[in-house]
Amino acid sequence: MTSTGVAEPISFYHDHGRYRGILSWVLSLDHKRIGLLYMIFVFGFFMIGVILGFFMRLEMIAPGGAIMGPQRYNSLFTLHGIIMIFLVVIPAIPTVFGNFFLPIQIGARDVAFPRINLLSWWLYISGATIVALAVFTGEGPPDTGWTFYAPYSLRTTVNVPLAVFGVFILGMSSILTGINFVTTTHRLRAPGMTWRRLPLFVWGIYSTSWVQILATPVIGITMVLIFLERYFGVGVFDPTRGGDPLLYQHLFWIYSHPATYIMILPAMGIVSDVIPVFARKRIFGYMAIAVSGMAIAAVGSLVWGHHMFVSGQSDFANMLFSLLTFLVAVPSAIKVFNWIATLHKGSLVLEPPLFFCLVFIFLFSIGGLTGLIQGALAPNMHLHDTYWIPAHFHYIIFGGMGFGLFAGLHYWFPKMFGRMYNRRMAMGALVVMFVGFNIFYFSMLLLGWEGMPRRYYDYLPQFRSLHLSATFGSWILIAGLILMFGNLFRALVKGEKAGDNPWDGATLEWQIASPPPTENFATIPVVKGGPHDFKEFESHG
Amino acid sequence: MDEAQGTLEEVRDDTGARLGMWFFILSELLFFGGMFILYSAYRYKNPTAFHLASMELDVALGTLNTLVLLTSSLSVAISIAAIQRGERKISIVLLIITVLLGLLFLVNKGFEWGIKIEHGLYPNSSVLLGRPKGEILFFGLYYVMTGLHGLHVLVGVAVFSVMLRFILRDKINQTRFVPLENAGLYWHLVDILWLFLFPLFYLIR
Numbered sequence: 001m002t003s004t005g006v007a008e009p010i011s012f013y014h015d016h017g018r019y020r021g022i023l024s025w026v027l028s029l030d031h032k033r034i035g036l037l038y039m040i041f042v043f044g045f046f047m048i049g050v051i052l053g054f055f056m057r058l059e060m061i062a063p064g065g066a067i068m069g070p071q072r073y074n075s076l077f078t079l080h081g082i083i084m085i086f087l088v089v090i091p092a093i094p095t096v097f098g099n100f101f102l103p104i105q106i107g108a109r110d111v112a113f114p115r116i117n118l119l120s121w122w123l124y125i126s127g128a129t130i131v132a133l134a135v136f137t138g139e140g141p142p143d144t145g146w147t148f149y150a151p152y153s154l155r156t157t158v159n160v161p162l163a164v165f166g167v168f169i170l171g172m173s174s175i176l177t178g179i180n181f182v183t184t185t186h187r188l189r190a191p192g193m194t195w196r197r198l199p200l201f202v203w204g205i206y207s208t209s210w211v212q213i214l215a216t217p218v219i220g221i222t223m224v225l226i227f228l229e230r231y232f233g234v235g236v237f238d239p240t241r242g243g244d245p246l247l248y249q250h251l252f253w254i255y256s257h258p259a260t261y262i263m264i265l266p267a268m269g270i271v272s273d274v275i276p277v278f279a280r281k282r283i284f285g286y287m288a289i290a291v292s293g294m295a296i297a298a299v300g301s302l303v304w305g306h307h308m309f310v311s312g313q314s315d316f317a318n319m320l321f322s323l324l325t326f327l328v329a330v331p332s333a334i335k336v337f338n339w340i341a342t343l344h345k346g347s348l349v350l351e352p353p354l355f356f357c358l359v360f361i362f363l364f365s366i367g368g369l370t371g372l373i374q375g376a377l378a379p380n381m382h383l384h385d386t387y388w389i390p391a392h393f394h395y396i397i398f399g400g401m402g403f404g405l406f407a408g409l410h411y412w413f414p415k416m417f418g419r420m421y422n423r424r425m426a427m428g429a430l431v432v433m434f435v436g437f438n439i440f441y442f443s444m445l446l447l448g449w450e451g452m453p454r455r456y457y458d459y460l461p462q463f464r465s466l467h468l469s470a471t472f473g474s475w476i477l478i479a480g481l482i483l484m485f486g487n488l489f490r491a492l493v494k495g496e497k498a499g500d501n502p503w504d505g506a507t508l509e510w511q512i513a514s515p516p517p518t519e520n521f522a523t524i525p526v527v528k529g530g531p532h533d534f535k536e537f538e539s540h541g
Numbered sequence: 542m543d544e545a546q547g548t549l550e551e552v553r554d555d556t557g558a559r560l561g562m563w564f565f566i567l568s569e570l571l572f573f574g575g576m577f578i579l580y581s582a583y584r585y586k587n588p589t590a591f592h593l594a595s596m597e598l599d600v601a602l603g604t605l606n607t608l609v610l611l612t613s614s615l616s617v618a619i620s621i622a623a624i625q626r627g628e629r630k631i632s633i634v635l636l637i638i639t640v641l642l643g644l645l646f647l648v649n650k651g652f653e654w655g656i657k658i659e660h661g662l663y664p665n666s667s668v669l670l671g672r673p674k675g676e677i678l679f680f681g682l683y684y685v686m687t688g689l690h691g692l693h694v695l696v697g698v699a700v701f702s703v704m705l706r707f708i709l710r711d712k713i714n715q716t717r718f719v720p721l722e723n724a725g726l727y728w729h730l731v732d733i734l735w736l737f738l739f740p741l742f743y744l745i746r
Contacts, residue, residue: 112554112557112561113558113561116561175565175568178564179561179564179565179568180561182560182564183557183560183561183564186557186560187554187556187557187560188554188557213564213567213568214567214568214571215571216568217568217569217570217571217572217574217575218571218572218574218575220572220575221572221573221575221576222575224689225575225576225579225685228685232664232665232684233664233665234664234665234681234682234684234685235664235674235677235678235681236579236583236678236681236682236685241670241674241677241678241681242583242587242673242674242675242677242678243678243681244582244583244586247578247579247582250578251575251578251579254575
């Protein structure tokens with residue numbers, strides 16, 4: 001890959017464009033600035049979600065309503081879900097790292113539609129504001145769970161309509177982001193950047209964007225229907241008027257199941273790009289990883305019915321959805337095997353991003369295998385609506401997507417901010433998080449196995465010790481998070497200069513200055529090799 | 542969709558803009574797709590009630606609206622062809638006709654809804670709630686689907702008004718017409734959606 005060395009280009013932090021001060025950020029068309037805008041809010045909402053989760057766990061420390069009553073607990077898990085799903089994990093990697101790095105990695109100066117990109121951010125902020133309004137106005141925050149299942153969501157007196165309207169707006173933001181990234185990938189690749197040379201992170205974002213375009217409108221219409229139902233009593237989901245709540249569940253999961261792939265695919269992309277850099281070796285099975293991402297996106301769009309095995313759909317539908325669920329595990333497993341095969345006989349460079357990836361693989365594998373257990377029809381009867389389900393989900397989403405996000409954060413941090421964090425501290429934080437995570441969520445898996453129902457504010461005394469250890473684990477996990485973010489924040493203020501290519505990466509973002517200049521490239525680079533051609537570095541490294 | 546901006550030299554990618562519009566249209570199709578699923582499921586469950594309820598819709602008004610919308614699709618298509626050939630005036634006139642036809646469609650729809658509402662047939666009304674469940678669903682879906690379609694017509698009219706301004710200010714001309722093309726694409730989508738809504742609600746009996 002060519003270097004585009006023009007004498008010290010001015011970084012995008014210093015080039016504020018047409019506006020000054022805060023306006024130079026919130027009205028910026030620069031993809032990197034927009035990515036950082038998202039980052040501030042995504043991590044902000046993440047902290048709020050963590051705090052809500054902390055209080056949920058604190059409530060469960062002892063039976064009998066330790067610190068709150070049932071209504072408050074219902075609001076708490078609803079808000080934790082809405083904030084974490086719609087404001088954090090769905091947008092996080094595409095909007096933060098996708099915005100920042102997708103154009104750079106394909107050798108472009110910006111995304112295809114910079115103004116629509118900015119519009120997406122404003123829609124995200126508007127949606128978030130509306131959700132916040134739903135919490136503080138009306139008759140109290142929503143208590144339906146993040147799924148808004150009818151008919152309860154039509155009956156409850158609390159502020160559901162505003163919340164679903166907020167989710168609708170967030171969906172529009174997500175669709176526009178998806179359209180932007182697919183178009184960008186198709187149109188703005190630099191000369192020589194063929195589909196087989198795309199960094200795997202780009203493949204991850206690309207397949208994700210397709211799901212965003214095709215699945216998000218379905219939750220859009222579902223939320224609109226809940227809204228209309230509440231205000232006009234249309235009756236489409238109201239059994240007293242002929243409506244069928246099961247159809248609500250279908251429409252909801254037609255989006256929300258693929259949405260879990262919106263969450264995990266970009267993280268898989270990060271891992272697929274980070275592992276080769278620290279194994280100093282080409283990825284094993286490049287095309288298999290790229291294509292399995294698309295396969296997950298496609299098959300994953302057809303498995304939504306496995307959320308409804310006990311909702312009263314037909315046995316035939318149950319069998320079909322169970323079969324498809326098992327099928328979607330195949331491309332996921334292909335990826336895991338390929339990552340392991342890449343590590344095999346590699347010259348491993350033991351740096352924090354690699355360890356985050358290893359933790360990702362470990363936790364994601366537990367999440368995936370537990371998913372197969374509950375995807376089989378007979379065990380599902382037993383496990384449905386128990387702690388097993390959220391435990392599995394957190395292994396996939398927090399253990400997978402979350403640690404993938406952290407891996408990307410530690411990998412790209414020196415590029416985004418031009419500074420290096422304390423690597424030993426990052427490793428320490430990772431160990432603390434890993435220990436806390438497993439104490440926390442493995443206890444929840446066991447609780448579910450023993451029959452503890454989810455979403456209850458109270459429990460029978462027999463579950464006491466496992467609940468106690470889960471709460472204990474949550475404290476360790478939060479301590480690890482504080483350590484990690486503290487370490488990064490400290491680096492932001494007084495980290496040492498990182499240099500342009502601290503990891504000897506071969507993708508385009510490492511060939512430009514840290515932090516990157518406005519427009520990324522003075523001249524559009526001509527790409528001559530794949531994303532993992534490390535030979536250049538070996539000769540003079 | 543707008544031209545790409547904010548780069549060193551101005552980048553213009555017509556193909557990219559068209560591609561983006563097609564992705565948007567795909568997404569719109571799935572938005573309406575959710576409602577078509579509901580319609581098919583409920584029609585399958587309540588065939589008689591849907592049959593009886595649909596007899597109450599005014600086929601003449603529906604047909605008129607279909608003609609209006611089809612004509613407007615023609616006029617916008619010719620308007621685009623005209624601007625590509627540099628016939629600015631013809632393009633403007635045809636675009637105005639398109640806007641007027643779009644408004645006519647909405648006025649018609651308003652009348653149609655008005656008559657139904659006068660008869661007490663609207664969601665949550667005591668008349669409708671007294672009817673069989675299948676009919677409540679039929680009229681519920683009728684209002685939701687034609688309503689959301691009408692909203693799309695309204696957006697189309699607004700978009701065309703902006704396009705009209707662009708032509709008058711020479712921001713759209715013989716060499717630069719992709720925004721108008723994309724607006725036309727959107728309008729054809731609105732048209733096609735109606736071509737499904739019309740038989741589903743008025744004709745299948």
